[in-house]
Amino acid sequence: MPRNSSTKPLPSTPDPNPSAIKLANLELEITTTFSDQTTTGSPIDGGHKAWRLLLSAFVFESLLWGFPLSFGVFQEHYTRIQEFRNSPYISIVGTTASGISYLGAPFVVPFIRRWSKYRTHMILVGWPLFIIGLGVLYGIGFIIFYYPILSMVDEYWIRRRGMAYGLLCSASGVSGAVTPLSLQALLKQYGHRTTLRGVAVFLFVVTGPLIPLLKGRPGQKQNRQQPTHGTGRFFPALFLPSYASSIGLSTSKGALLLALMSVSQIAGQFTFGYLSDKRTSVNALITVSVSIAAIATLSAWGLARSIAPLILFALLYGFFGAGYTAMWARMATAVSEEPSAAQAIFGMFNFGKGVGNIAAGPISAGLLR
Template sequence: MYGVGFTIFYYPIIGMVNEFWIARRGMAYGILCSSSGVSGTVMPVTLEALLHRYGLPTTLRAVAVGLALSTGPLIPFLRGQTREPEQAQVAVSQTDWGFLRVPLFWIYTTSNLMQGLGYFFPSLYLPSYASTMGLGSTRGALLLAVMSVSQVLGQLSFGYLSDRRFSVNVLTLTSTLASATAVLTLWGLAQSFAVLGVFAIVYGFFGAGYTAMWARMGTAVASDSTAAFAAFGLFNFGKGLGNILAGPISAGLLLDHVDTIKYGAFRYEAVVIFTGSCMLASAASATAAYFKPWKAVSARV
């Protein structure tokens, strides 16, 4: 029910943004995607305090009421509008699924799926990793808050750059390679709060920046806004698969023994390596766009 409610609420808003913003669509998506990171700067610490004081049932009810009160009154102000000519509106009333035959779409889809498979592990295990290193749950929540702030900046930056004639392929490689480097070095070798903090900043900025490029990936493979929005939904679906699979995969990667001196505190070694490998696989998939001059609709690729 939570997932269905999220979809019903989220996608009409995305559709409205897609209709109105054209030249600066990447920036618009970056702002929209980063807004969740704004709340993430305070929610981890707030939830930690609520759980300790009131317990799980009361905390969940408080979150539910807070969501209803903070979003419900804004719904009447959400109205779709478009700046496209009337003829173009008629032309795109039916989604053109021709982009499914564009090789570049499948290159992006593969890269996105690989990135999604590993993306969620740091946010899932950073607090427990901090506790394993003897840093306590409060510092673990603080690391998530730091990562959320960095995610906001990353999504704003990558969304803006994707509109400023920066190649989507270059931005994709930058995002995934920087994320892989941060995971395999900073996270895997971290033994202090300072190093974990630097990791949270670097990974949050570059890892989250990938999502902000979905808009321009869509316009690179589709000729109209309706089809580009459909491509955006499929990219979101691909990353959602990674979110679903993260739990079962991690269950088989975590080890029982802990050794804070070893790589990844030993218990998280396989998780760190898997996450970094997914980012490298995502980068490797994206490089396929350079092997052949794939004909794309957008000149921004």
């Protein structure tokens, strides 16, 4: 005689965890949005092609951002030579190069999504522009060149996107640990004209062989619209060398401060990016990042009259302030469960940062005068 299962009640189960349901839905959407490796032959979140692209982007990130973020060394040099000493526009050059790179993000991202098959063409157009340019031209070349690469990275890195962006963001810190000291030595020996030409030749030789490695994941279709949200943060490293000089420190110590900040930035951006992939609250990470960065700016830098507090500021701001940008990829998932929304939201974050970056140049110049 068959057993009547209805006579024995089933054990009760707790109510499902809303967070677990949200995570499961997100993982299901990721699975259905991005083709699996059996279809495309290109796995996500790992594999030879994913790492090859990420490491190539790492090199470009380190060189492209390392140079404009080290412009404080040029700025300090220009204030010492008769040709530019009294110019009110010196501080605007560096902020324009990086600021335009930020401001153009929300405008180029929709174009990339609509014409993604032309991303390689965009790379080939933008690459020579940022090599031969400075200021406005550098920023325009960067926009055309770099954001197509980020869209390719988004295709390969999904669940580990926080780690991937943390690694990319730390790349500028890697070059920043070396670039300021190298530029300061070259400027002292050869002057700004020869140094700038040497930098252009160096960028051409180092980045050229990597261009063929910049390829997106096969079989991707990006037709969905994205919501756009964002905010911004300004990175004050541009003015550290000038400030160090104003309190009587040598030019080499000003360059050293940038190098220390860059080393700390490497650790901070990778740490915050990695933690954002875990179960750590992104809101808590954001609060820690911006709070400590603000306190360090008001205290260690604002009251600094010697090298020691400036070193403390460089280390604290490098770690906590720069760690903020590494979490942008995970902030996107907090705003929207749409996996591909990262590109548009990332662009809006950059736009807000660009506003502060562009405005800081003329405002600071006016305050200093």
